[in-house]
Amino acid sequence: MTTPAPRAADTPPPLLLFDVFGTVVDWHGSVVREMAEIAPSVDGDAFALAWRAGYQPAMAAVRDGRRPWVTLDTLHREILEALLPRFGLSQLDAAQRRHLNQVWHRLRPWPDTVAGLTRLKQACTIAPLSNGNIALLTNMAKRAGLPWDCVLSAEVFRAYKPDPAVYRGAAALFDRSPEQVMLVAAHHDDLAAARACGLRTAYIERPLEFGAAHVKDVSPQPANDLHATSLTDLADQLGA
Amino acid sequence: MTTPAPRAADTPPPLLLFDVFGTVVDWHGSVVREMAEIAPSVDGDAFALAWRAGYQPAMAAVRDGRRPWVTLDTLHREILEALLPRFGLSQLDAAQRRHLNQVWHRLRPWPDTVAGLTRLKQACTIAPLSNGNIALLTNMAKRAGLPWDCVLSAEVFRAYKPDPAVYRGAAALFDRSPEQVMLVAAHHDDLAAARACGLRTAYIERPLEFGAAHVKDVSPQPANDLHATSLTDLADQLGA
Numbered sequence: 075m076t077t078p079a080p081r082a083a084d085t086p087p088p089l090l091l092f093d094v095f096g097t098v099v100d101w102h103g104s105v106v107r108e109m110a111e112i113a114p115s116v117d118g119d120a121f122a123l124a125w126r127a128g129y130q131p132a133m134a135a136v137r138d139g140r141r142p143w144v145t146l147d148t149l150h151r152e153i154l155e156a157l158l159p160r161f162g163l164s165q166l167d168a169a170q171r172r173h174l175n176q177v178w179h180r181l182r183p184w185p186d187t188v189a190g191l192t193r194l195k196q197a198c199t200i201a202p203l204s205n206g207n208i209a210l211l212t213n214m215a216k217r218a219g220l221p222w223d224c225v226l227s228a229e230v231f232r233a234y235k236p237d238p239a240v241y242r243g244a245a246a247l248f249d250r251s252p253e254q255v256m257l258v259a260a261h262h263d264d265l266a267a268a269r270a271c272g273l274r275t276a277y278i279e280r281p282l283e284f285g286a287a288h289v290k291d292v293s294p295q296p297a298n299d300l301h302a303t304s305l306t307d308l309a310d311q312l313g314a
Numbered sequence: 315m316t317t318p319a320p321r322a323a324d325t326p327p328p329l330l331l332f333d334v335f336g337t338v339v340d341w342h343g344s345v346v347r348e349m350a351e352i353a354p355s356v357d358g359d360a361f362a363l364a365w366r367a368g369y370q371p372a373m374a375a376v377r378d379g380r381r382p383w384v385t386l387d388t389l390h391r392e393i394l395e396a397l398l399p400r401f402g403l404s405q406l407d408a409a410q411r412r413h414l415n416q417v418w419h420r421l422r423p424w425p426d427t428v429a430g431l432t433r434l435k436q437a438c439t440i441a442p443l444s445n446g447n448i449a450l451l452t453n454m455a456k457r458a459g460l461p462w463d464c465v466l467s468a469e470v471f472r473a474y475k476p477d478p479a480v481y482r483g484a485a486a487l488f489d490r491s492p493e494q495v496m497l498v499a500a501h502h503d504d505l506a507a508a509r510a511c512g513l514r515t516a517y518i519e520r521p522l523e524f525g526a527a528h529v530k531d532v533s534p535q536p537a538n539d540l541h542a543t544s545l546t547d548l549a550d551q552l553g554a
Contacts, residue, residue, distance in 0.1 A: 087456075097525070118392065147489070199452065201458060208464060208487050209487055209489060210461050211464070212439065212464040215458070215463065215464070222464075223452050223455065224451070224452040224455070224462075224464065224465035225463075229487070230470055231447075247447070247448050247449055247469070248448075248449045248452075274463075274473075293539050295417045300418075
């Protein structure tokens with residue numbers, strides 16, 4: 075899973091799976107940008123961070139079995155409904171709320187994303203492995219031009235990362251052993267969970283994931299197989 | 315779901331789902347072609363037809379609950395194992411059998427397929443809705459250049475067409491009512507099952523699906539919304 079060597083006819087291309095929110099697309103900047111249009115008086119930075127802060131607790135309820143499987147669209151909407159009064163947006167009607175909730179389908183790629191994925195696709199099979207639902211990821215890919223070979227989602231496994239069922243399930247779908255699969259993510263906890271399942275890992279630096287006012291520590295952790303500053307840097311490192 | 319009209323910002327593109335074996339790719343011609351290389355003494359036409367003849371009975375065992383879910387790769391391999399002695403191919407070793415079974419990952423598109431899908435993708439969200447497993451469909455798309463927006467498979471629903479769970483499940487994933495979804499197929503039984511679930515249907519003429527020696531009746535059936543001679547003809551009819 076380092077530089078791809080010439081492959082025998084029957085050797086499948088390496089399988090690269092990508093975390094999406096923060097790794098492939100800029101959720102913070104995209105939400106801030108749309109809020110500036112929809113509700114210029116609202117603090118878009120605080121709104122984006124508050125929405126995202128509801129993400130892990132909402133998924134934990136599904137992971138822990140406290141509620142049955144629901145999609146991330148549903149969880150995003152529940153978090154949004156609780157946020158609107160806090161930010162003075164209770165006047166939004168049903169259509170506006172639905173449109174706003176779908177901002178997660180409209181997230182914009184980082185500047186290196188499309189070029190990096192396009193290069194990586196030449197040498198590898200590339201797919202998201204995201205907690206976003208299939209329609210969300212498909213709509214996002216279509217809009218942003220993300221050239222996935224297929225769309226893998228927590229929804230396929232009805233389990234949210236970091237549930238091992240997601241990482242192991244993705245490898246099994248492609249009849250690969252876990253060490254034949256690499257997860258690419260900007261989050262050390264996602265990578266650690268994948269590594270615990272036997273996958274290889276590549277960390278991507280996204281210092282501005284939470285916005286310019288909240289620069290993230292992107293220090294390397296030695297447990298990762300690769301550490302890259304961008305998806306084009308990852309393509310360089312993989313010889314793609 | 316006729317000619318796409320200009321859409322409001324929030325109106326999603328029409329969702330077109332495609333049967334794959336026979337509709338998008340030429341399974342008969344592809345199997346015959348590979349058999350001519352692997353085992354020139356074997357009657358490739360008879361071999362391809364015999365392999366395909368095992369397909370519906372094998373899936374029926376899963377549909378009827380006589381066995382738990384297994385992928386189409388597994389079913390194809392079981393059928394193949396039974397065929398090899400009949401065709402004097404018992405000498406194939408494990409690697410050769412595995413390679414031959416994966417011919418279904420290497421099926422070739424019909425001449426109009428890539429051009430038709432590429433045009434349809436401009437106006438619609440396009441995805442396979444096939445009994446092939448996710449890896450099979452992904453490997454096929456990568457090799458053949460099928461520009462799917464995402465890969466939907468019976469494997470997502472752990473049910474084989476014509477189980478209604480597949481058609482209804484695909485519409486539900488995209489938060490569409492069934493009549494907002496169209497199935498495109500070269501098989502009237504697949505289309506009839508989709509129609510029974512409320513989907514719209516488009517029939518594609520593939521008279522050579524079973525080879526030039528077994529030309530298929532491709533007469534229109536009035537219950538289908540559209541009848542097209544090819545995927546480029548379908549693109550014409552949809553104004554894409």
